[in-house]
Amino acid sequence: MVKNTESLSAFLLHFLERLNSNESIEKKVTESLMDICVYCGFKRGFVYQTDGFRYFYLKETVGNDDNLLKPRFEMSEMTKQRLDHGRGRNKPFYANLSKDTPAADAVILDFYKTKSLLIRQFEDTEGKVIGFIGFADRVQTGLFTDEELRTIHLVLGSLSKEVAVREYKEREVRASKTLGSIMNNMGVDIYVNSFDSHDMLYANESMAAPYGGIKHFEGKKCWQALYTDKTGECEFCPKKHLIDENGLPTKVYSWDYQRPFDKCWFRVFSAAFAWIDGQMAHVITSVDIDHQKKIEEELIIAKEKAENLDRLKSAFLANMSHEIRTPLNSIVGFASLLAESDDKEERQEYISIMQENTSLLLQLISDILDLSKIEAGTLDFNMGHLNVRALCEDIIRNYDIKQDKPVPVVLAPNLPDYRIYSDKKRLMQVITNFINNALKFTNEGQVLLEYHLKEDTNEIEFSVTDTGMGIAPDKVEMVFDRFVKLNTFSKGTGLGLSICRSIVEHLNGVIGVESELGVGSRFWFTHPYETE
Known part of the structure; x- marks a missing residue:
C-alpha cells in the first residue's frame, strides 16, 4: 500500500517522538515494531540481539503467535552472505519470494522461514554485527516506492541506533557482572583506596564479609575501615614501594599480614594504578595463607x-x-x-x-x-580398680624388710580409703622411684608417703617428703629431664624421674617437686579421682 507524503511525514514524526520519549527501551522497541508492521503491512516483527559471545537471541517480537521464529541461533550460522543480506551493509534488505527472486535472496528468506522479509542489521563501533531488526510475511506483494524506502531506511536506522545503545548498556552490565563475579569468586580479598586521600573506593564481597558487609567501608579511610586503634596513615603503608621518583607505578609489593581481630594470616600484594576517574589508586589483594x-x-x-x-x-x-x-x-x-x-x-x-x-x-x-x-608409644598400661591405701601399705611393707635403708620410710597415719581406676604396677613404679630417690639423699630424719583428695579438681595428690639435702632452686626444673643427675656421685641412670613424668601424664595427672636446700624435698603427682 503506497502512502501519501502527508501520512509518511506523520508516521515518521510519531515514530521519532516515541524514540525520544522517556518510556522504557523495551516498550519503545515493541511499540515501534507494531507500528511498522501496521504501516508497512507485515504480520510479524522481531529484534535479534547478540549475547556478546555465541548466540543471537530473539529479544522482542510481535505477531509471532505461531512461534515460527527461532528463539536463538548461533552466530556461526550467519554466513557472510546472510550478514550482508545481499545488499550494502547498514541498509534495509527487502525481498519477496517469487520465480524471479535471486538465489541469494531466496537463501535469506528460507533462513527466516518467510516469503517476504524487510530486515536491517546494526553493528558496533568495530563493524561487528550485533543484531537485526526485521519484519516478515507482508500482506501486499507490491514493491515499496522510493519515498517509502527512504522513510523505512530512516525509521529502521533510528530504531537500530536505539537498540545498539541498549546493547552497549547491556554489554556494560554484563562486563560489570562478569568482572564482579570474578572479583568475588576468585578466592582472594580485594580492596582499593585513593593513593593520596586513602578514601575507600572498592572492596569485593570476600573482603567485606568479615567486617559485616560493604557498608562498613563506605565513606571511610582505609585505616578507619580496617583498624579500630588508628587515627592516621599506617606506619607500614606500602605506598613508598609502589611509585618511583616521578610518581609513576612501579612493581608489585608483597608482605605477610595477620588480621588483628581473628589473627588469620594473609599474603598481601599491593600495586598502584589509575582508577576509573583518573586518580592514582592503591589496590590491595590478599590471599588466605593461614593454613600454610x-x-x-x-x-x-x-x-x-x-x-x-x-x-x-x-x-x-x-x-x-x-x-x-x-x-x-x-x-x-x-x-x-x-x-x-x-x-x-x-x-x-x-x-x-x-x-x-x-x-x-x-x-x-x-x-x-x-x-x-x-x-x-607402646608402654603397656593394665587398668583396673584398686584401693589407694592398700597400694601404699604394700609399698611401705617392701621397705620395712630392707635393713640397709638410711632412714625409716613411713606412711602418714589415718589416711582415708579411696578407690581409683588406674594401673597398679605403674603407680607403684612412680611412688617407689620417689622413695628410692629420697633415700639416696637423706641421712637423717625420715621419708614420708602420704596422699589426700583435692576436692576443687577432683584429684588425689600423692607425695613423698624427705628430710634430705634438698635441691638448689636453679636445678628444680631440671629434675624430670632425661639423664639429669644432680649429684654425679649418686647411683642411678638419671632416667627414673623422666619415666615417672611420662607415666603420670599418660594417666592424666601432673607431676612436680618442691624443695629447699638443707631442709628437704617433696615430690608429688596427681591422679584423677575416677572410679572407672
Missing part, C-alpha cells in the same frame, strides 16, 4: 623436635656407654678377684659389690626398655 602458616609452624616444631631427638639420641648413647660400662666393669673385676681370693669375708664383700652392680645394671636395662616403649 600453620603448616610452616608445624614444620618448624617438627624440625626442632627432630633436632632435639637427635641430641637426645647422642646424649643417650654417650650416657648409656658410660652407665652400662661402670657396673659391668665392677662385675667383671670383682668376679676375677673372687676367683683368686680364699678369704671368706673378702669373698663375701666381693659378692655384695657384684650383686649391687648387677641390680644397678638390671635397673638400667629396665629403664632403657621403658624409655624405648615410651618413645614408641
